[in-house]
Amino acid sequence: MSTNARGHLSSETIDLLLLSALDATEASSAKSHLDACTACGSRWREVNEDKQRFEQFVFARTLPKVEAAVEKSDTVLSKLNLRWLMPVLGLVTAGLAAFVIHASISGQDTEPYLGVKGQAPALEVFAMRDEGRPFAVKRGQALKPKDRIRFVVNPAGAKFVMVASRDAKGAFTVYHPFGATQSEGLTSAPELKPDAPRKIELLSTIELDETAGPERLIAVFSDQPVLAKDVEQALVANPEAPSVPHARVVSWEFVKEPN
Amino acid sequence: MKAEERLHTVSLSGVDHKVRVGALYRKFGPAIYSRCRRLLKDDALAEDATQEVFVRVLRHIETAPDDAAALAWIYRISTNYCLNQIRDRGRQAEPTASDELPELSCDPEPEMLDRDLAMRLVARSPEKIRAAAVLYYIDGLEQAQVATTLGISRRTVINRLQEFVDRSKKFVARGTSEVN
Numbered sequence: 228m229s230t231n232a233r234g235h236l237s238s239e240t241i242d243l244l245l246l247s248a249l250d251a252t253e254a255s256s257a258k259s260h261l262d263a264c265t266a267c268g269s270r271w272r273e274v275n276e277d278k279q280r281f282e283q284f285v286f287a288r289t290l291p292k293v294e295a296a297v298e299k300s301d302t303v304l305s306k307l308n309l310r311w312l313m314p315v316l317g318l319v320t321a322g323l324a325a326f327v328i329h330a331s332i333s334g335q336d337t338e339p340y341l342g343v344k345g346q347a348p349a350l351e352v353f354a355m356r357d358e359g360r361p362f363a364v365k366r367g368q369a370l371k372p373k374d375r376i377r378f379v380v381n382p383a384g385a386k387f388v389m390v391a392s393r394d395a396k397g398a399f400t401v402y403h404p405f406g407a408t409q410s411e412g413l414t415s416a417p418e419l420k421p422d423a424p425r426k427i428e429l430l431s432t433i434e435l436d437e438t439a440g441p442e443r444l445i446a447v448f449s450d451q452p453v454l455a456k457d458v459e460q461a462l463v464a465n466p467e468a469p470s471v472p473h474a475r476v477v478s479w480e481f482v483k484e485p486n
Numbered sequence: 487m488k489a490e491e492r493l494h495t496v497s498l499s500g501v502d503h504k505v506r507v508g509a510l511y512r513k514f515g516p517a518i519y520s521r522c523r524r525l526l527k528d529d530a531l532a533e534d535a536t537q538e539v540f541v542r543v544l545r546h547i548e549t550a551p552d553d554a555a556a557l558a559w560i561y562r563i564s565t566n567y568c569l570n571q572i573r574d575r576g577r578q579a580e581p582t583a584s585d586e587l588p589e590l591s592c593d594p595e596p597e598m599l600d601r602d603l604a605m606r607l608v609a610r611s612p613e614k615i616r617a618a619a620v621l622y623y624i625d626g627l628e629q630a631q632v633a634t635t636l637g638i639s640r641r642t643v644i645n646r647l648q649e650f651v652d653r654s655k656k657f658v659a660r661g662t663s664e665v666n
Contacts, residue, residue, distance in 0.1 A: 231627070231628055235626050237628070238624075238627070239554065242557050245516070246517070246553050277520035281515055281516040281519040281520075281536075286511070288533070289536060290508060293507065293540055297541055411551065434637070436641060
């Protein structure tokens, strides 16, 4: 644990301390700071009082409403967190073409294939521009800086997934899990079991930066975690058909046009 | 991070969904409530907001790999929810007289450390920069943490914070109640 640039504990550190989620060294360091810093000590007392108030009064009063809202939400929405995509689902289901992404796959073979729901790993990208409606992004389609993109994958049995990109200037970024050094397991939630024959909307939302030109996306599906540096190396070595050992790869390109 | 503390990934697998929701609410509810109370400065509104935010954040919490990731979603969603509440309340309220507004020095950066003042400035800012400003100036997150929480690049965070500071300066210079 360290203080931030302004010499204080962040809200995250204080909340993690309250959740007993810091390891012993971090917790000890944070507590020492709380003893010495008036501002952080005051904030610590405040969150403890709030916790007490929540447990004594708020929890019991509000839990029934929360349960009712969750039940209603479960009934109305699918198991997946597709609320963001609901406006386009009608369009997507209207034509199989919207489900099909031209892509290249490697790891088992390098032949081009059509990633169709339920048959092979697939990556779909949806974008939102300003406050407009979400739209499905097709291969080679032009996007703009500040467009927000999200990903839907069909892991086809894979246990881990990573989505990353390499932009026109060669900058490599892990989009999902954002900024991570390795791929993310898909087994942490019941609805994300890898053998579930359905699509998964990944939770990361990415706002595109100003770098114009072609940007190559890669989705890496595997049974073991894959390191980001290996994915980057694969993109550098063969941008058109990247290959990552012990993984299946879906890769395609979109274009970022300047505003 | 202690793995055994990951309530949502370890100890509740296989239990009834209703029990799971209750346990997650008991665990993360205090953080949401404290945050809403801090931003809204009203106990009753914070209580209502806590329910709303928890329902919105539940699925993210369930799939978060650890508590820090769960908190990131809580910060993101509760910040936007509360700021919208503040904005909506502001629309219903009488305009604030300029002489009631806080005095700022020419360089507002040091003043941002005053969280109450920062909240007033944030509430007057465009939506796209509000969350970044709250997370950085009020929550004390580093720029990289803000980027991770919001799912945007660090460069974008820097740009938004700079825009926030620029708008605050204009706000001071104009002495009006609206920055945007």
